[in-house]
Amino acid sequence: MKLKYLLAAILFILTANVYAQNGRQISGVVKDSTGTTLPGASVKLLTGKDSVTVATDGNGRFTFSAVTVNQFSLVIYSIGYEGLKRKYNLAPGNTDAELAPIILKSESRTLNQVNIVDVNAVKIKEDTVEYNAAAYKVRQGAVVEDAIKKMPGLDVDKDGNITAQGKSVSKVRLNGKDYMAGDVTSLTRNLPADLVQSVQVVDDYGDQANITGIKSGDPQKVLNINIRKDKNYGYFGQGTLGGGRDAIPQVDGTKEGGRYIASTNIFSFSGDRQIAVSGNLNNTNTNLFNFGGGGPGGGRRGGGPPGLFGGNTNGITTARSLGFNYRDSWGKKITVYGSYSFADNTVNTITSSLQNNISLQFPSTNTSNSVEKDENINHRVNFNLEYKPDTVNYIKFSPTFSYGGVHTNETATSLLTSNADTTSFYNLALLSHSSAPNFGGGLLYNHRFNSHGRNFSVFITGGSTTSNYYQNPVYDYLAGKANAPVNQMINTDSRTDSVGASFSYIEPIGKQSYLELNYNYHNAHTTADKLTDTLTDAGQSNRYDLLSNDYNFNFITNRVGLNFRYIDKKYNYTLGVAAVPSVLEGSSSISAPTHVSTFNFSPVARFIYNFSRTQAITINYTGSPMSPTYAELQPVVDYSSASYPVQGNPNLSPQYNNTFSLRYNKFDFASGNVFFSNLNFTQTNNKIVANTVTFPRNYTDPKLAGTILTQYTNASGYYSASAFYLYAKPWQKRKYTLFINGNISYNNNISYISNIDSVNFDETTQKNIAKNLVLTQGARFRVDITDIIDAEANASYSINHSNNSISQANVNNNFRTITLGLNGKNYLWKDWTLSYDYTKTIYQGYTGATNPNILNTYVERRFLKSNVGTLRFSVFDVFNENTGFTSTQTAYSISQSNVNRLGRYYLLTFTLRLQKFAGQPPRGPGGPGGFRGPGGGRPPGEPD
Template identity: 65%
Template sequence: MKIRYALLIIMLLAGIATTKAQTARPVSGIVKDSTGLSVIGATIKLKTGKDSVSTATDANGAFNFNNVQGNTFDLTLTSIGFQPLKRHIILPADVKTVNLGTIVMKFESHMLNGVTITDINPVKLKEDTIEFKADAYKVRDNAPVEDVLKKLPGVDVDKDGNVTAQGKSVTKVRVNGKDFFGGDLKTATKNLPADVVENIQIIDDYGDQANITGLKTGEPEKVLNITIKPSKNYGYFGQASLGDGADAIPQEKDNRYVASATAFSFNGDRQLAFLGNLNNTNTNLFSFGGGGPRGGGPGGPPGGGSSSNTNGITTARSIGLNYRDSWGKHITAYGSYSFSDNTTNTISSTIQNNTSLTNPIVNNVASNQTDEKINHRFNFNIEYKPDTVNYLKFVPSISYAGVKTNQSASSLFMQNDQTVSDYNLLSTLNSSAPNYGANLLYNHRFNRKGRNFSINVSAGSAKLDQTQNPVYSYLVGVANAPVNQLINTNVRTDTVGTSLSYMEPISKHGYLELNYAYHHAYTTSDKETDTLTTLNTRNNYALLSNDYNFTFITNRFGLNYRFIQKKYNYTLGIAAQPSILDGNSLTTGTQTHITTFNIAPTARFIYNFSRSQSLSLNYNGASNQPTYNELQPVVDFSNASYPVQGNANLKPEFNNNFSVKYNQFNFATGNILFTNLSFTQTDNKIVANTISYPKVYTPTPKLAGTILTNYLNADGYYGGNANYVFAKPWEKRKYTLMFNGNIAYNNNISYISNVADDTYAMTTEKNIAKNLVLTQGTKFRVDITDVIDAEASASYSVNHTTNSISQANVNNNFQTINLGINGKNYFFKDYTLSYDYSKVIYEGFTGSTNPNILNVYAERRFLKNNAATIRLSAFDLFNQNTGYTTTSSSSYVTQTQANRLGRYYLLSFTLKLQKFAGKRPSPGDGPPGGGPGGGRFPGGGMGGPPPGGE
């Protein structure tokens, strides 16, 4: 008995001792990646015996557990993009507080299997890249990438599919780091299915050479890079749509139709894409740019614009093919061919108030213009990597733009409320512009870390052959220029250039770069102007003909120092840039020789506070050569009211560009803040000098009653732009509130000249036009998967201009309010109701209305995997779609009203087929007729080896 009691007492004391030994204690630590940056949102699981508890790292990568009992426990760390890490911890019994210090996680290039992600870190900030995780922004099955873009904070997609990011236009698209359809944006955003996308990157791209060397200077362009999920490496996607409808306006009764086809094929390294489109609903598959000359000069009838212009009614016919594959182990090839045949009819009216010293001048222009545009574009890329130190890229390209324009217009020219001239214009224009080019880039990394050499060579030839026949019928006023001209213009510009860069490490973190760039451009232009009689007999009009050639040569010598640390890096440099401009007019005998010399510092600083916070500052200087129209010395009368004469003695401009960018993402709250600030100051700015001539001008009768534009160099120009985007999501981005604002200010310079009615004496004054554009907007989004996807928005914009030369009876203040709501509601799983309403309120526009635009559609999905969709659409139900725009310069203010596609209905049917796999499908898995053709978009950065020394 005594022995039993003794044993119980011993066991009780042992239990008390054990309990004291397992006194609870706090355990903490910090998780970082191999570069030293904090890993935010990593899951930390602590297990003691059969008990476990989990937490996540905060914005600094820190974690903390309270009341941890026991001397031993297991710690498991997991995070997307990192290899899982497990540690077994043994602690001394007398330790009261445990700090595990820094735990380093290694990057993982493959997705983890068997892990269910309940929420996703939606944003990553890198030096020049903002990366959005596509799965964090849910969209409906089979939706295009464009639907994801519309949900990204700081990214705007307009009704025509044009994309802006952080206030700047996105100019190019890539898929897994390679240009897609030559970088044509909408080919990917409107056609690539969203469910194959892993992430979307917005990149400030400084060019291939900068991406390889790591040394980035100059002004970047905004590039959209779409990364494909590894699970979609093999398979195919195809979609075809047919639609038919009609205008609801009885007097028009035009038939509306659309037919499109899209096919993507993925097979490892090989990828094929086919796009085709035929419609008369203002939907453009490709954006080729202008494709022809701008119409009219200042105040003239508007030119054809680009094929994606929202004004006018467009019939579009286009087709394209994109290819990518690996030719063996060392060669990657990719390229595309695109073709379009578009016809656009634009009806517009323009009011132009011209700046004048004494006599207010107003020009009213009404125009009906039809443009027929044919575009071809072919580009190809061959990347050769024989080993890890050498890289070669060859890029040939060919393009062709042809335009046929027929225009009828009327022009009423008023001065002091008196008619100077009133005429009708009939004009035809035919032009063809073939372009050829090639670029070769070679890079070599030496054995010593950081030592690197690269050379880039480019050459190209651009040609324009144009025939124009403007015919004027004067109702009031005397014809100053020939009423029937035949103008034949042949312009050709040949360019060649090269840039070299050599980088040498001079310390553990410091690198010295020597660079040199050479550019040579030679332009020849032969412009022959004849007059035609009523019998269409040609008479040479030598005074308006012109044969002018000019050469522009620049050399740039630079020295840069780059310092790289984990959290920050900076570049400091200086460049000397001499330039030569030689001009020769065979018509007038004018010869010019202009030399300039500029010193351009370079500064760039990047500081990465963490993976979610970064700051960058940038400065660069660059010259800008005059254009042919600004140099050629013979008066161009293709627009009778606004003749143009160049100045052969112009100097090149030199731009000093500054920018600051700050980005922040809060992992805990999901709040996102993007800010950008830019400023440009220009030396020798090329500005307009507008000269108003009286109705009677005997020294040069053909200038009577016109406003002649010529060009001068001037100092004093500067401009700045600032914008911000703030987004606050909650409930895992089911609800998001966004604020965005932009302010732009330009101090424009021009010269205004008047010729007196009696003495013909000319008076010239410098005009400073201060233009302020201020916009503030807000959006509220609701995203509940398979229930609702909607957005309400409002914005207010002010466009205000003040001139140092007083402008009586000229409205320089315009205000616009935009209100809108758009969204999709989902019913009974397979039914969708979509609506898009916008209200625009114009203030200051002469004769403007405040249109209500409402587009709706109802659709039904059916067949297996929702492969088929039938949709009934109604566009512009209130039939009020009219565009009003204003432009301001230092010499005029214009208001333009143009027609746009009005109310119509469309019934369409869409069929989609797709099958993807993360590995090569077994026989029989592919589409009928022999397995999956095509290829995946192989992962990888921007193409080319990593920067030397990094």
């Protein structure tokens, strides 16, 4: 009997040794929903009837040694978090396994007991501020824009434009990838808020900088919206139909008539595959996309979901838009994403403007009125392919195409007076159309040599932009001088071909330090043919050689830099130097060739200090050259505007901008207080400035007599500074929040003011320094009580003041605007909503300005199963006082304008929303759970 026990003991030891030799190590990490690791969490491994329990270390990590089974379960507990049980099924073998991070959700009861306020609301990283969407609750069916409005540091205007910490957000991404070519409102005003996990504001320096970590230049603000993991599979569809009518005839002169809107938005998610389709047809100024543009009406947009108002944009717009967005993974190594956007918009605009022109002897005032109709066609295609053949190589290819076309009909009246005498008085009829196809692309390759940081990357870009622009200005001179030809036909055909390459090599010289050698090359070649014909009274077309020209120019820049980067847990910095030679050369059919070479030596400095996970400061300096534009170089006089001809200067030098910025952000976990601030300063060498020449009415050249000619030259002394701050203090778990914010900008503008004497025609030139200050101080108070009220009261005071070294009598240079507002939603009887948006604007210093009261309101009723149907009755501009006043101050003029906007109308809409989502696809016979792998599901809440 003893021998049997002895043999059994020996067999057990041998078996244990075999298991110990053949088992594998299982490791992982436990985090909370913000990504913070959880030390001290209990992790139990279950294998049949056996179990082993360990605790996570200071970094939240756990390890099980010699695990011999392929199927097991983990049970995880941590104080203040909900417990979690997860099943795993590993592939056979003895290979050590690193499990995907395990995310625990906060336990609401524990949070209530210790009274912690929104501990996960904001997270501050080096170049990213992340907002937890769950901390900003909105009504079921709301879009993500409604949640963004509640996030401190983010401001959303009535047209959907977003500013982050005082800077405009220029691009939007969905799960880290561009959406609809980055068009912001196409996502923020259509994506349901309940699909969103987090909203990130990123200072983006470009793909190459994101890979290498060496960041310089001026970043763009990018909004990245991350989808909840439990919404990775499913669909969302929304359709709206609505109709109504105007209360009175609109300001554009159209008769009282109907208003209509029809739109659809469809989102389909299946893991890595994402498909979105959006369409909109309306005449309520709610444009789906913003294509930018510089032509008449090209940059106007309303944006907005069905039933929201876009009437705060200038003019009255009929919009027809369609967009498609696609993202997917083609196998394990290729990711693709891209979009197509189309818009066909018609904009009717009525503008009244008053411009005071600064002059040494002949100060003048220009009063003008115009009626304009713009028909805009835009197409935009973007595609991206990312290829990761292995762990050390990365390739990204990004071709693009866009097309913009504008057809314009305009009638205008212009009166230019000087010293109470009429200089010119005419009517203008303008017909113009333009087309601008644009092809481009980029190819990025990155190779990581080893895990120590040695890296090489190259980024190659190329593109071709063509612009065909036809203008037919016809003048009817009523009094004063007749300057420009009565009937001109101006054809300007230009093409710019560009190519660029950027190389970066990083060599580690220590555990925390690196050297980077970089080289950048860019060459832009522009050809422009300008042909001007005049039409005689007999209807004959004559070529006007003095107003025609073929002009070509090249702008070539090289940049060679050496940077040192040091990375520590608390801080990191980059110090470097760069040599930037550039060449600008041009040739013309009517003038001698030009060749201008410049050399700039620029330091590079970037310092980041992380006081904690919620407090950081960033200091950055960079320098960059900028080429003159075609209009600034073209030596031929352009008389498309009779009173304001323009003549370029082919001998201009490129300007060079030196930019310094400082940013400080802080978030307090305990109180929820948020503070954001930034400071920017730019000094420019060889600033390209205007030289305005005022000609007397008796000047010998009749085309210039009585006009103000704009020419260009380089000047020193220009600089600008701006600062922004925001402080937000919440109470009662964000039921109440106070926001205090301010903006200030100061520009030391430079120009030259010239006058031609009316006796001897001698020219006198004097430098004008125009100091312009724009100051805005605002405050907001929010009330957010779920399913009861979501409201905000706000007030702001803005000053726009300028001071010119050349004093000008009887010219107003001080404009003030006071804005008071109240907007929100009251939720009544569970399924009823009353929305209101009231703004009182008080204009001071504007000639003829009114102080409008703007009230937009609607009543909404949700119904059908799960509230998928919504019926809404809206009234826009209840008091019919919608007007728009703006002021612009430069170094040579001060102007103010009043533009028509959409007036009072009524609208009744019906919206149907359908959605179905899950965190993982339907599972097979393997049952619930399962380790992520081929055929395995993705547990809810598990990150990619």
